[in-house]
Amino acid sequence: MANITLQQVNRSFGSVHAVDNISLTIADGEFFTLLGPSGCGKTTLLRMVAGFADLETGEIRFGGRRIDTLPAHRRNTGMVFQNYAIFPNLKVGENVAYGLRARKVPGPKIAERVASALRLVKLAEHGDRWPHQLSGGQLQRVAIARALVIEPEVLLLDEPLSNLDAQLRVEMRGEIRQLQQSLGITAIYVTHDQEEALAISDRIAVMRQGRLEQIGAPDDIYRRPATPFVAEFMGTTNLLMGTLAAQGTRIKVGETEFGVPRLEAPDGTNVSFSLRPEALRPLIDDEASPQGWAVVAAKLTRLEFLGALTRVEASLSHGAPLRAAWLDLPLQRLHTGDLLRFAYDPGRVTVFA
Ligand SMILES: Nc1ncnc2c1ncn2[C@@H]1O[C@H](COP(=O)(O)OP(=O)(O)OP(=O)(O)O)[C@@H](O)[C@H]1O
Ligand SMILES: [Mg+2]
Structure with missing residues (x-):
């Protein structure tokens, strides 16, 4: 495992500078959150790390290894999407197995790894169910199992809890944090919910209009905001x-x-x-x-x-x-x-x- 370095990363869509010259380093095993209002560039930045969006300029490295030039499936990242992106025509176990089949992992090994990923997210008994037989929270767990089953170096999560009700969100954010800690995996988490970011992150990067406004530990960002924007965004003031x-x-x-x-x-x-x-x-x-x-x-x-x-x-x-x-x-x-x-x-x- 290794740290993640972004160096002068840029991406525009027409006249919108969605990601504006961002440089940052995420430590090995860190839970790092991109936080900011709608449209500030969080998803674009995360997709560039995942390999689903191209960089215009800049570099991304895992350890010393440059990865922004590699296709998504060779970056060793697992991604969890806001809308779960679960295949409705595949049973839960098959959804989780999907990434392993694509990687040509042998059959018996697949069964073993799917079972262990489902155990991790407390769905050991649900492998044979259809997605429509699961609750929203359980579907989100399937999405997490599917991301983890490939044993990625980095877990990427884009607003994974925004479709859940308030109480379940609080529960699930704790579970995601616990899982990340017990696996010791590096995670980049996107949210626009400041309380969620404060609750689970080692460090938070506050973004505004494609730029980094401040990076720091939750306590730091809340108590010592670098700008009036951060002060107001991080809660009532x-x-x-x-x-x-x-x-x-x-x-x-x-x-x-x-x-x-x-x-x-x-x-x-x-x-x-x-x-x-x-x-x-x-x-x-x-x-x-x-x-x-x-x-x-x-x-x-x-x-x-x-x-x-x-x-x-x-x-x-x-x-x-x-x-x-x-x-x-x-x-x-x-x-x-x-x-x-x-x-x-x-x-x-x-x-x-
Ligand atoms: N494929 C695209 N084509 C054109 N513009 C895009 C595209 N993707 C993103 N943008 C624009 O880039 C900016 C950043 O978008 P992005 O989706 O990264 O924001 P976000 O911080 O994830 O917002 P949200 O919290 O609403 O998900 C926005 O102005 C958006 O309209
Ligand atoms: Mg987004």
């Missing part, structure tokens, strides 16, 4: 604009000042910054803020009780909204229209240059 004040230790947004980690730029500089809702802690009555934290005041406009979590919407002095989210709020002590203080650790603010 307060994205605010203001001017630097107090020797770079505060940002003025309208009349409200936000304490921030000291910045080197001169006062008066325009900056934007992100502060996640869950970083803001409402202070009830005259509750003191924790040592070293900053405080902002905003008028409470809306409370949304969601069980474990309560979402709070407030309005800054010049009318801009401030969103907070908190566990176990004493709701009966909060009233819309109240001026509420919110405390936060200034370290949770991400300032964009």
